[in-house]
Amino acid sequence: MQPTNDKVREKVREKVIEALKKTREMGIPDEKTTPVLQQLMRESGENWEYVELDNYSALIDAIYSHDDDKQCEEGSSNGNRGKNPMVVESPASSKKSYKTRSANSGSSVQVPQKQPQPSDGDRKTRSANSGPSVQVPQKQPQTSNGDRKRKYNNSMSDITKGSESVQISLVDDVGIEEVPKFTYIPHNIVYQKAYVHVSLARISDEDCCASCKGDCLSADFPCACARETSGEYAYTKEGLLKEDFLKTCLKMQKEPDTFHKFYCQDCPLERDIINGTQGKCDGHLIRKFIKECWRKCGCDMLCGNRVVQRGIKCKLEVYFTQEGKGWGLRTLQDLPKGTFVCEYIGEILTNTELYDRNETSSSERHTYPVTLDADWGSEKDLQDDDALCLDATICGNVARFINHRCEDANLIDIPVEIETPDRHYYHIAFFTLRDVKAMDELTWDYMIDFNDKSHPVKAFRCCCGSELCRDKKTKGSKGKSIERRKILPTRKQPGPRAVALKRK
Ligand SMILES: C[S@@+](CC[C@H](N)C(=O)[O-])C[C@H]1O[C@@H](n2cnc3c(N)ncnc32)[C@H](O)[C@@H]1O
Numbered sequence: 001m002q003p004t005n006d007k008v009r010e011k012v013r014e015k016v017i018e019a020l021k022k023t024r025e026m027g028i029p030d031e032k033t034t035p036v037l038q039q040l041m042r043e044s045g046e047n048w049e050y051v052e053l054d055n056y057s058a059l060i061d062a063i064y065s066h067d068d069d070k071q072c073e074e075g076s077s078n079g080n081r082g083k084n085p086m087v088v089e090s091p092a093s094s095k096k097s098y099k100t101r102s103a104n105s106g107s108s109v110q111v112p113q114k115q116p117q118p119s120d121g122d123r124k125t126r127s128a129n130s131g132p133s134v135q136v137p138q139k140q141p142q143t144s145n146g147d148r149k150r151k152y153n154n155s156m157s158d159i160t161k162g163s164e165s166v167q168i169s170l171v172d173d174v175g176i177e178e179v180p181k182f183t184y185i186p187h188n189i190v191y192q193k194a195y196v197h198v199s200l201a202r203i204s205d206e207d208c209c210a211s212c213k214g215d216c217l218s219a220d221f222p223c224a225c226a227r228e229t230s231g232e233y234a235y236t237k238e239g240l241l242k243e244d245f246l247k248t249c250l251k252m253q254k255e256p257d258t259f260h261k262f263y264c265q266d267c268p269l270e271r272d273i274i275n276g277t278q279g280k281c282d283g284h285l286i287r288k289f290i291k292e293c294w295r296k297c298g299c300d301m302l303c304g305n306r307v308v309q310r311g312i313k314c315k316l317e318v319y320f321t322q323e324g325k326g327w328g329l330r331t332l333q334d335l336p337k338g339t340f341v342c343e344y345i346g347e348i349l350t351n352t353e354l355y356d357r358n359e360t361s362s363s364e365r366h367t368y369p370v371t372l373d374a375d376w377g378s379e380k381d382l383q384d385d386d387a388l389c390l391d392a393t394i395c396g397n398v399a400r401f402i403n404h405r406c407e408d409a410n411l412i413d414i415p416v417e418i419e420t421p422d423r424h425y426y427h428i429a430f431f432t433l434r435d436v437k438a439m440d441e442l443t444w445d446y447m448i449d450f451n452d453k454s455h456p457v458k459a460f461r462c463c464c465g466s467e468l469c470r471d472k473k474t475k476g477s478k479g480k481s482i483e484r485r486k487i488l489p490t491r492k493q494p495g496p497r498a499v500a501l502k503r504k
Pocket residue numbers: 180324325326327328365366367368399400401402403404405460461462463464
């Protein structure tokens with residue numbers, strides 16, 4: 001049954017009253033709020049979710065922006081308006097805009113905003129060659145009423161610089177953070193010594209479906225590429241991951257001890273080069289893989305067994321979280337369970353290279369290396385010069401912003417075999433574990449054992465906010481057995497960058 005117009009009007013009236021109550025609390029009179037609220041509603045497609053977000057921060061910002069614009073215009077007519085001599089503008093930084101977003105459509109309405117007048121000389125400039133960072137982050141100047149700091153929405157319309165088929169925006173609702181410095185890459189890249197052998201000759205006839213045509217999912221029988229998943233495709237016709245597959249992958253994560261494990265004689269993850277010791281292997285899960293059709297297959301690019309290789313399709317946004325986790329990733333559209341979100345992309349390094357990189361680089365608060373399980377179960381034990389990891393610190397994609405959440409994260413990472421028929425190198429793809437609503441943060445469980453006292457490096461203090469957060473002071477409790485990720489490489493001296501998001 002449709003709600004009546006009266007009911008809708010009543011609901012809107014209540015929402016307006018709530019908004020005015022909030023702005024009055026901040027000493028903003030209704031006559032200032034009302035026109036800005038009306039404009040914001042028009043521009044956001046009447047999206048109250050956006051207006052109310054973060055305790056009405058978009059509305060409050062818009063009111064102050066409106067004030068500043070007026071002051072700018074007055075300054076201009078007085079002949080005072082001009083460029084801040086302290087700011088060296090990059091082409092993108094000169095396009096500073098106040099941005100409204102529609103949570104449902106993911107589309108954005110740009111309201112051009114004039115450069116605010118400099119109140120002091122504390123704006124920082126950015127070099128043009130430091131990755132996709134094109135903003136001029138500013139410290140917050142005082143507003144005219146002096147009691148509330150003016151927020152600036154540092155924003156970028158597309159952090160991918162056109163390298164993905166969708167644009168991915170970045171916003172700083174808090175307004176204080178520098179835009180992250182990194183180079184956006186849409187595909188993994190070998191750093192120097194990592195051995196990744198891609199060649200069509202390595203793909204045997206049994207490892208591809210050369211005789212297929214069109215869409216493998218529509219054929220009467222599953223093709224050779226479905227062999228990995230017991231003769232069934234991992235994807236549905238709608239392009240979602242199948243329920244059963246998702247369930248098993250999650251069970252592997254939650255109850256690793258109920259699955260078969262491989263134990264190495266000389267585990268690369270337990271080597272401590274500094275002390276010259278070798279710990280006992282904890283065992284590695286033989287994980288479930290997705291195998292996608294690829295170049296040697298006869299099907300076409302729109303085949304339903306090619307999802308990850310077609311790249312990001314969801315509307316995503318990088319934003320600055322309020323809980324102390326730094327930047328995070330959220331979806332701008334509702335995502336059904338089993339949706340492919342993005343791959344974890346970075347430079348492919350050997351363990352040794354990662355170790356050397358960590359030794360020479362300055363310590364940073366956030367860490368971005370993820371290990372690949374690398375050939376567990378193969379005949380020879382892996383050495384650090386062979387075992388691979390993905391490091392998104394310098395070069396990476398949007399996945400480098402996905403924060404950790406203990407136990408009830410909404411994403412899961414699943415290994416995907418595409419162009420190499422072995423398990424030495426593969427892709428790490430993120431899929432939704434349940435239906436996710438627009439504007440929800442996307443998170444995955446890094447599987448960190450926060451209680452592991454024996455570990456040389458303390459993981460970050462977790463602020464995931466989950467009721468099931470593992471980073472709690474559990475006196476006398478050893479915590480439950482989890483499939484741990486550990487620091488890579490183990491010979492790294494304790495330091496904040498040494499925590500790798502490692503799966504064991
Ligand atoms: C892969 S990065 C995620 C993006 C990062 N927040 C940023 O600003 O670039 C991993 C880092 O984010 C931070 N982080 C992720 N999840 C967190 C959590 N639940 N609590 C606190 N910090 C977290 C930690 O500093 C961690 O080393």
